[in-house]
Amino acid sequence: MSVDVESLLLRLGYAGRIDVSLKVLQDLKTAFLLSVPFENIDVHIPREIKLFDGAAEEKIVQQRRGGFCYECNFLFHQLISQIGFDAAICSAQMMKNDILLPPFEHMVLLVTIEKSVFLVDVGNGESVRIPMNLQRDEIHMTPEGKKYRIGEFEGQFALECCDGNASNWSVKFVVDPTPRRLEDFSDRCHFQQTSPNSVFTTQPMATLALTDGRRTIRGKQFSETKENRQTQEITFEDEQEYYACLRDKFGLVFAAHDQKFWHP
Known part of the structure; x- marks a missing residue:
């Protein structure tokens, strides 16, 4: 199912150029992060969040809401894929208290541009703001004062972070580069909305x-x-x-x- 690119770009307040380039990917990611809140309020209304084509577009574009990773990253994937980017939906495992959470805990995107692969994430709250090149040793610092870099954990790429001028880097999540489908995340999406062990059920x-x-x-x-x-x-x-x-x-x-x- 295709997304209404014009309506989505209007929702993002984006009026820049459209082509397959790192600059456009960065600008679209920035526009998304500045326009679409990361939020879990449907969990507390409560209203079930279902993963199917069109659901995230209806919620974020038509209702002018935000969403969590499965909604935001899937919609962003639809947008950039329709523009022409080579993008894959991938599973990521969050790290909590030095314990790696199950697969499909988080959704991220891997975008290939001229043989370079970039980690893209618009659905993880306070997180890295730029596409991170998996093959480069670079550090990105956000206006919130967090530093991010690409590292490795048990043979897989990991996003690492630390506060400000600190040097105690820790793994935020680990990425499985295998391309996935939206429905692969359905079970974990249900868990996030219903389990007392989910961070999303504690408070809006x-x-x-x-x-x-x-x-x-x-x-x-x-x-x-x-x-x-x-x-x-x-x-x-x-x-x-x-x-x-x-x-x-x-x-x-x-x-x-x-x-x-x-x-x-």
């Missing part, structure tokens, strides 16, 4: 990249960081202020019958 959250930082709402806590410095922090005690923050800071608007996820 949304996070959105800014050109100079990031804003995040997690539970009743809102924070904004700019140039690696926290500039604002609010604890909401009022339901209307909470939903106004989602609307004004993240562009997330919910009908009255869906506004059930506020917990005083």
